[in-house]
Amino acid sequence: MKAHKSDVLIVGGGFMGAASAFFLRQRGRSVTLLERDQIGQYASGVNFGNVRRQGRALCQLDLANRSWALWKRLPALIGEDLEFLPSGHMRVCYDEAHIDELRAYAAAPEARALDLEVITGKALHQRFSFLGPEVKAGSYAPHDGHANPRLAAPAFARAAVRAGARVEERTEVRDVQKIGGEFHVTTVDGQVFIAEQLLITAGAWGSKLSEQFGEPVPLETHGPQMAVTEPVPYALPTVIGVFTKIPEEVIYFRQIARGNIVIGGGYRSRPDMLTRRVQVEPRSTLNQIEQMQRLLPGAANLNIIRVWSGIESYTPDSLPVISASSKVDGLFYAFGFCGHGFQLGPGVGEVMAEWMSTGQTSTHVAPFDVRRFAPPAALQQGEPMVLKTGSNAR
CATH class of the missing domain: 3.50.50.60 (FAD/NAD(P)-binding domain)
Structure with missing residues (x-):
């Protein structure tokens, strides 16, 4: 041959x-x-589809900034639309002790291009009224967003x-x-x-x-846990993720233009690397529903219409x-x-x-x-x- x-x-x-x-x-x-x-x-x-720079290790931001410049050139760069929307991204926290960490990250020289704004207390809830009362602060990145993976x-x-x-x-x-x-x-x-x-x-x-x-x-290989809700009127352009040291509190969501809310985070599963298959963990879906009620109380009664996972590797x-x-x-x-x-x-x-x-x-x-x-x-x-x-x- x-x-x-x-x-x-x-x-x-x-x-x-x-x-x-x-x-x-x-x-x-x-x-x-x-x-x-x-x-x-x-x-x-x-994956979840996060096109975010904030929250990365500071040593990754030079690469992330180069990538962000390319995302901005879509779809002209490749001739196809990846549904990239630079709608903003925010990391929120439940623990006031984490506010200083959000501020330190925002002040780091490597993060200068992100234009981060740390918002706390009443000002946060006036600006993002859909957030639950437990949320104490948020670090807002105006240029980040999401796309369709x-x-x-x-x-x-x-x-x-x-x-x-x-x-x-x-x-x-x-x-x-x-x-x-x-x-x-x-x-x-x-x-x-x-x-x-x-x-x-x-x-x-x-x-x-x-x-x-x-x-x-x-x-190490893990299966991310993803879910999506039924469509509702579009009202949540900003991607929201929780900054926490408690694994079960890690959750993030984004709403797409069709109205569905995509949810990720929580417990991860173990893939079978021989069959190249991975299962959704029911406890993870239940935890996502519980955590969404804290983060976005207005989503408490929404129906989950689909769940999925994949195979990711971690160093x-x-x-x-x-x-x-x-x-x-x-x-x-x-x-x-x-x-x-x-x-x-x-x-x-x-x-x-x-x-x-x-x-x-x-x-x-x-x-x-x-x-x-x-x-x-x-x-x-x-x-x-x-x-x-x-x-x-x-």
Whole structure:
């Protein structure tokens, strides 16, 4: 069978992989994207849809700001509408002791571009009268907002294809060999793909690939818990999330233009990584209903019409892996986004395209280096390297 050659091969067709493929084509690189199932099927398509910068680790804000600039250019950038609405985002708290933390975050130099405003007491409830009486304060980010996660990765993938990329769904990688200066990738159905550079954007399966190159990442997998209500008149443009140290109090909601209120947060479930399935936890749905009554009393009598989950991966320090390999020339990683990668998607794609095309990036990504996990002894560069992925790789 004839091998397919390109400059860059991407394994994993979530938001990060699709955006990287698009921006690589903008730089004139030939690119092939392989996805074992469907584009955006896992974390990228089932998340809450927050396009927020506030609340992120301060070291992420340079990347988040770059991504936000790209979100503002939609849909002109890719020719499709992702329903991005910069309607504002607010973190609220029930505990007055947390107000100082909200203020400290807002005052940090890294957060300057967010234009955060901390509002307390009577002023908060006059401005956001729908909030429950237990809410003590809120940090308001006027430029953040939300979008439709089901649309994002497929739209970027289609834009990449229109720009000349090759995107292969239902294509499972069987093994990878690094021979000389090229990666040779063989799929389960016998296709062979060859490229000078390899980008692993395989989400919760990322470490199954990176560990074969001597760079394991200690990922935990969880299933986010999501629900949506029946439609009601549109009145809640601002995305609201609770800032708390109590896990069951973590809840967030947004209302879409059709009137439904999307709810996330609370208890998470454990995915089955072999079957690639995850269940909704009934206790999480019940907890969401209870917490919504505290946060948004007016929603107490609304009906939940659908619930769902997905598969997300989490690192011990809650920071992603965005890195060149320290072991293998031409190998790059972008995975492990800890349940808050959606807003970063366009920025990660542009950063990876810049990095892989020029050898460097202007965005601060040093805290996300794969080497922080102190992997075992390095594999020797330059010798043939075989990666066996079997049924656990995407």
